[in-house]
Amino acid sequence: MSVTYKYPHPAVTVDAxxxxxxxxxxxxxxxxxxxxxxxxxxALPGGFVQMHESLDQGVRRELAEETGIDRLYLxxxxxxGEPERDPRERVISVAYYALVKLNAYHVVAASDASEVAWxxxxxxxxxxxxxxxxxxxxxxxxxxxxxxxxxxxxxLPEKFTLSDLQRLYETLLEEPLDKRxxxxxxxxxxxxxxxxEYQQDVAHRAAQFYRFNRARYEQLRExxxxxxx
Amino acid sequence: MSVTYKYPHPAVTVDAxxxxxxxxxxxxxxxxxxxxxxxxxxALPGGFVQMHESLDQGVRRELAEETGIDRLYLxxxxxxGEPERDPRERVISVAYYALVKLNAYHVVAASDASEVAWxxxxxxxxxxxxxxxxxxxxxxxxxxxxxxxxxxxxxLPEKFTLSDLQRLYETLLEEPLDKRxxxxxxxxxxxxxxxxEYQQDVAHRAAQFYRFNRARYEQLRExxxxxxx
DNA sequence: TCAAAAGTGTTAACCATACACCCATGC
DNA sequence: GCATGGGTGTATGGTTAACACTTTTGA
Numbered sequence: 001m002s003v004t005y006k007y008p009h010p011a012v013t014v015d016a017x018x019x020x021x022x023x024x025x026x027x028x029x030x031x032x033x034x035x036x037x038x039x040x041x042x043a044l045p046g047g048f049v050q051m052h053e054s055l056d057q058g059v060r061r062e063l064a065e066e067t068g069i070d071r072l073y074l075x076x077x078x079x080x081g082e083p084e085r086d087p088r089e090r091v092i093s094v095a096y097y098a099l100v101k102l103n104a105y106h107v108v109a110a111s112d113a114s115e116v117a118w119x120x121x122x123x124x125x126x127x128x129x130x131x132x133x134x135x136x137x138x139x140x141x142x143x144x145x146x147x148x149x150x151x152x153x154x155x156l157p158e159k160f161t162l163s164d165l166q167r168l169y170e171t172l173l174e175e176p177l178d179k180r181x182x183x184x185x186x187x188x189x190x191x192x193x194x195x196x197e198y199q200q201d202v203a204h205r206a207a208q209f210y211r212f213n214r215a216r217y218e219q220l221r222e223x224x225x226x227x228x229x
Numbered sequence: 230m231s232v233t234y235k236y237p238h239p240a241v242t243v244d245a246x247x248x249x250x251x252x253x254x255x256x257x258x259x260x261x262x263x264x265x266x267x268x269x270x271x272a273l274p275g276g277f278v279q280m281h282e283s284l285d286q287g288v289r290r291e292l293a294e295e296t297g298i299d300r301l302y303l304x305x306x307x308x309x310g311e312p313e314r315d316p317r318e319r320v321i322s323v324a325y326y327a328l329v330k331l332n333a334y335h336v337v338a339a340s341d342a343s344e345v346a347w348x349x350x351x352x353x354x355x356x357x358x359x360x361x362x363x364x365x366x367x368x369x370x371x372x373x374x375x376x377x378x379x380x381x382x383x384x385l386p387e388k389f390t391l392s393d394l395q396r397l398y399e400t401l402l403e404e405p406l407d408k409r410x411x412x413x414x415x416x417x418x419x420x421x422x423x424x425x426e427y428q429q430d431v432a433h434r435a436a437q438f439y440r441f442n443r444a445r446y447e448q449l450r451e452x453x454x455x456x457x458x
Numbered sequence: 459t460c461a462a463a464a465g466t467g468t469t470a471a472c473c474a475t476a477c478a479c480c481c482a483t484g485c
Numbered sequence: 486g487c488a489t490g491g492g493t494g495t496a497t498g499g500t501t502a503a504c505a506c507t508t509t510t511g512a
Contacts, residue, residue: 081278179464203510204509408493435491437492
């Protein structure tokens with residue numbers, strides 16, 4: 001590598017706040033640190049950006065390596081660069097948040113042998129570095145964004161009931177929603193496709209399944225449509 | 230500097246997209262490059278992050294050094310990290326956008342002797358590096374954000390007329406607004422304080438001046454109020 | 459037959475939009 | 486006195502919010 005700039009360079013990492021949803025709780029994916037500093041503590045999955053890869057590629061690579069997750073909704077969140085955030089040297093972290101369909105990853109493969117686990121967001125362990133601050137920022141972003149972009153579907157299985165969706169919104173918005181108004185509003189967007197499938201073996205009337213029509217959303221968005229719950 | 234991590238480090242810069250507004254146009258502050266690469270071309274003000282300063286401190290320092298600007302609304306925008314965005318070595322740029330009261334900086338002091346100038350956003354020169362992409366991202370952010378946060382006031386003088394404000398919104402939203410509805414809506418927020426001051430020497434009825442009540446905004450926001458134009 | 463969640467419409471209050479004329483001032 | 490932009494109110498249609506009962510199913 002040729003160094004043409006005269007300034008010392010900080011280290012740069014990418015870290016990911018990975019959210020999942022399991023019918024009741026918003027969950028967060030954490031890995032246990034194998035090395036100092038903060039050895040043994042839980043932290044966000046992530047690592048150093050390599051010189052040949054973009055930031056996005058870096059997060060995806062780290063997530064695949066550390067957690068086995070490879071299909072997800074990913075968006076850059078914020079870059080954290082306080083001089084003392086890593087005790088060893090100057091480390092700037094480009095943080096991302098991701099939304100995954102939790103049911104697709106019930107078993108997390110920890111290919112490099114470190115522990116990986118899902119935690120309820122409401123009950124997180126103490127985190128390494130300034131990762132608590134990063135998680136807070138991500139939570140704020142997701143809670144705001146779910147109001148005006150249909151990103152909630154990234155957290156649900158392909159097929160879901162309207163009650164599943166409502167529970168998700170109620171959890172993220174932290175407020176109860178009226179069932180009739182919620183259904184009216186969400187169906188009026190024309191973004192949900194009712195399927196000819198119903199719940200099985202439930203001790204009450206079986207709910208119909210729906211799927212999110214992404215193509216339709218892209219189409220409507222080009223015509224100036226704005227999703228809003 | 231002790232390097233405890235085993236990976237090569239990219240260079241990290243901070244760059245700022247500085248917007249101003251001058252009664253008719255949204256303007257952008259650019260500096261002319263003194264060195265290769267892109268010598269002589271216009272570029273965003275910015276530079277290398279120093280090891281002891283935070284990213285925010287870095288942008289503020291660079292802006293003060295290159296343009297003399299020291300009071301501004303500043304927010305982190307996005308981090309650009311494509312491997313080939315700088316022809317010399319790997320450079321990751323943490324971009325910020327800033328809003329300034331243009332009237333306060335009619336004369337830009339270029340303390341380190343490079344050229345500094347305001348350009349209408351609608352008529353920008355060719356920019357160095359991937360700075361055009363950064364500007365686009367900033368424009369999208371500002372145009373979206375002005376709808377749901379009272380950031381427009383950062384671009385106006387302390388005292389402004391309702392017509393000034395309306396012109397600003399019309400420019401940024403790229404659509405004409407109804408005068409009566411605009412006034413009703415903006416006054417209803419209770420965020421503007423009418424002053425006992427009127428325009429002087431205008432060839433028509435003198436408009437009243439207003440100022441933005443920031444304290445009131447903070448107060449209302451804590452009670453769950455959301456600004457929306 | 460009971461418990462549990464699914465599904466379904468109407469009304470009233472509120473909010474957003476459309477729209478046109480008189481006023482004050484300097485030239 | 487004319488050109489210029491400042492300032493003001495109302496009516497209508499559309500949108501949102503509040504609200505309760507019947508249906509289906511398994512245990």
